[in-house]
Amino acid sequence: MPGMQLHPDLAEIAPLVGTWRGSGRGTYPTIEPFEYTEEVVFAAPVLKPFLVYTQRTRHADTGEPLHTETGYLRTVEPGRVELVIAQPTGVAEVHAGTVSAGRIDLRSEAIALTPTAKEVVTVHRHLVVDGDVLRYRLEMGALGQAHQLHLEAELRRTD
């Protein structure tokens, strides 16, 4: 992004900045496996030590909007990051984790649920940026099921 200024504390997560598009697949014991397309944006609209994160997925076949979420990825000290995410399903996740050489590993510290939200207990998020490719895996313990793989996707940088 020419001309964009990044807070110096963002150096380790700066490779995430951009718009990413690709596809993924989801599985969980309570649902049928599904495939989706996805757009992810990490942006740095102000000179502060966080990135704004937005995400949306669509059903791979029908194009129907599926999930969306938004929040912030912040750096707290070298090698350490925190993630705060809001979801329209009534779920908020806060994570703490590590960043090293383009790899980010996050574990939920707390998950807050509205009265009507489905019960989500644990979420781990693993992201790897390799040049213009972003891969992630999301593991989840929810709805009485053991913590396990829920989503994996591969996206490419589009700007």
Next chain:
Amino acid sequence: MPGMQLHPDLAEIAPLVGTWRGSGRGTYPTIEPFEYTEEVVFAAPVLKPFLVYTQRTRHADTGEPLHTETGYLRTVEPGRVELVIAQPTGVAEVHAGTVSAGRIDLRSEAIALTPTAKEVVTVHRHLVVDGDVLRYRLEMGALGQAHQLHLEAELRRTD
């Protein structure tokens, strides 16, 4: 917003849809009182029963970016709403509340904090839409202080 389709369950909160700008002031025992300018957007990008909420404030005198937050306001049944908010300070709020005649009253059901976040315990948010004017009050219990008024602002619809 000409041509925009709203999910029918959004009727009670539809008056919020738009971009709002104005000013407010903040007080709390732990800080000096301050004044800020603010932009709030409630948008309905997909035909689902929630609005996407984004907010940013700037210092009234210096224009320096202050707070920002983002999340979702969802309708769960007639007269009842839920709010999920992420903040780059490491705080996530989930609220439940009521909507009636343009007035929305929300109380935090849970607040999730990252390891480095300041301790926020309770937040109440009260919004009133009166035509093209949006007023809100935010009360907060945090940092060992009693739950009390923290922010109040008045914004005008700009599109």
